[in-house]
Amino acid sequence: MQSEGVASRSADPSSPRGSRTGNPGGGTSGNGAPPVDAVSLAIIEQLQEDGRRPYAAIGKAVGLSEAAVRQRVQKLLDQGVMQIVAVTDPLTVGFRRQAMVGITVEGDLDPVADALTAMPEAEYVVMTAGSYDLLVEIVCEDDDHLLEVINKRIRALPGVRSTESFVYLKLKKQTYMWGTR
Amino acid sequence: MQSEGVASRSADPSSPRGSRTGNPGGGTSGNGAPPVDAVSLAIIEQLQEDGRRPYAAIGKAVGLSEAAVRQRVQKLLDQGVMQIVAVTDPLTVGFRRQAMVGITVEGDLDPVADALTAMPEAEYVVMTAGSYDLLVEIVCEDDDHLLEVINKRIRALPGVRSTESFVYLKLKKQTYMWGTR
DNA sequence: TTCGATCGTCACGGATTCCGCAGTTCTGGG
DNA sequence: CCCAGAACTGCGGAATCCGTGACGATCGAA
Numbered sequence: 533m534q535s536e537g538v539a540s541r542s543a544d545p546s547s548p549r550g551s552r553t554g555n556p557g558g559g560t561s562g563n564g565a566p567p568v569d570a571v572s573l574a575i576i577e578q579l580q581e582d583g584r585r586p587y588a589a590i591g592k593a594v595g596l597s598e599a600a601v602r603q604r605v606q607k608l609l610d611q612g613v614m615q616i617v618a619v620t621d622p623l624t625v626g627f628r629r630q631a632m633v634g635i636t637v638e639g640d641l642d643p644v645a646d647a648l649t650a651m652p653e654a655e656y657v658v659m660t661a662g663s664y665d666l667l668v669e670i671v672c673e674d675d676d677h678l679l680e681v682i683n684k685r686i687r688a689l690p691g692v693r694s695t696e697s698f699v700y701l702k703l704k705k706q707t708y709m710w711g712t713r
Numbered sequence: 714m715q716s717e718g719v720a721s722r723s724a725d726p727s728s729p730r731g732s733r734t735g736n737p738g739g740g741t742s743g744n745g746a747p748p749v750d751a752v753s754l755a756i757i758e759q760l761q762e763d764g765r766r767p768y769a770a771i772g773k774a775v776g777l778s779e780a781a782v783r784q785r786v787q788k789l790l791d792q793g794v795m796q797i798v799a800v801t802d803p804l805t806v807g808f809r810r811q812a813m814v815g816i817t818v819e820g821d822l823d824p825v826a827d828a829l830t831a832m833p834e835a836e837y838v839v840m841t842a843g844s845y846d847l848l849v850e851i852v853c854e855d856d857d858h859l860l861e862v863i864n865k866r867i868r869a870l871p872g873v874r875s876t877e878s879f880v881y882l883k884l885k886k887q888t889y890m891w892g893t894r
Numbered sequence: 895t896t897c898g899a900t901c902g903t904c905a906c907g908g909a910t911t912c913c914g915c916a917g918t919t920c921t922g923g924g
Numbered sequence: 925c926c927c928a929g930a931a932c933t934g935c936g937g938a939a940t941c942c943g944t945g946a947c948g949a950t951c952g953a954a
């Protein structure tokens with residue numbers, strides 16, 4: 533169903549192996565560049581369709597042996613390039629109200645962002661440049677719950693100057709990238 | 714193993730770690746629609762930590778046999794309550810600029826929303842009530858790409874009255890629910 | 895050029911897991 | 925009370941997962 537090239541559009545064939553590996557000194561890490569080539573991208577694509585697909589099936593699809601796929605997947609997971617997780621439909625698990633909240637802050641952003649991150653209702657927290665300092669996605673059971681979170685908890689945080697809310701009417705598209713580092 | 718095969722069906726206050734998948738209605742409250750009970754919620758929680766965790770291990774954690782877990786997982790997938798997928802870090806796969814764009818529209822929202830949904834750079838499209846009609850999350854390779862998407866493609870859509878952009882400075886939290894229906 | 899070292903890949907065997915198939919128990923109606 | 929449906933358990937057989945060792949290629953340095 534989903535469009536195919538979710539994460540791989542524009543395969544970026546330019547300089548996969550950057551300038552030089554340059555770690556003969558023995559430093560095990562030395563990892564800064566995206567070490568993900570077209571094959572790994574294809575593996576990721578397979579796992580984006582089905583996170584439990586057997587390695588052998590993936591290998592057949594991308595032209596690799598089972599062991600090779602296994603090691604690549606393990607490395608991708610270890611390096612934090614991808615995660616394999618279950619994602620749920622908020623509605624079917626009982627959450628009926630979602631909203632994006634734009635927040636302007638007075639002073640340091642970090643404490644506010646951390647406090648929001650700690651809230652279980654905050655699904656998404658990001659610092660932005662624009663007329664808001666922070667954007668937070670809130671997932672709640674119902675209107676009362678949503679009101680309580682926004683009005684009593686978010687607006688009560690020290691440093692929060694103002695908030696503006698956008699209640700979700702209909703979610704049209706949602707794909708899965710993640711970038712917390 | 715299980716001394717008493719009692720499937721903790723109803724009351725089991727020994728909730729795992731309140732946070733992810735917090736049960737809204739306080740367990741099996743007057744929530745008729747969601748066909749997902751506390752045990753399935755616990756299973757989902759296990760799979761949110763590791764989408765490839767073996768059924769037997771999940772069963773041990775939630776107090777169910779391997780076969781029972783397998784059947785429940787299959788049903789949850791069939792019913793569309795959850796998906797098991799790989800999620801990627803945009804940065805490591807070559808996308809270095811993200812932004813949320815608030816859009817106000819003249820006339821019908823649907824055609825604009827559909828056009829946005831069709832864009833591969835649009836990671837997230839939602840209709841909202843508030844000072845924007847639509848919120849769109851854009852994932853791009855660099856600033857030029859982002860500028861092109863916002864200025865040339867989004868603002869060029871018929872019906873788009875205005876846009877306001879929030880470039881991501883730092884993503885602090887990201888969890889995985891999904892709700893496209 | 896030649897050597898040395900690292901990385902990726904392939905191959906294989908044992909332990910584990912997945913999967914289908916009854917049989918049993920529990921719940922809710924008629 | 926009896927029945928029907930759903931859910932859970934247990935059990936093999938097949939498939940998969942996982943560690944280990946060896947081969948070949950690439951890159952840097954002498």
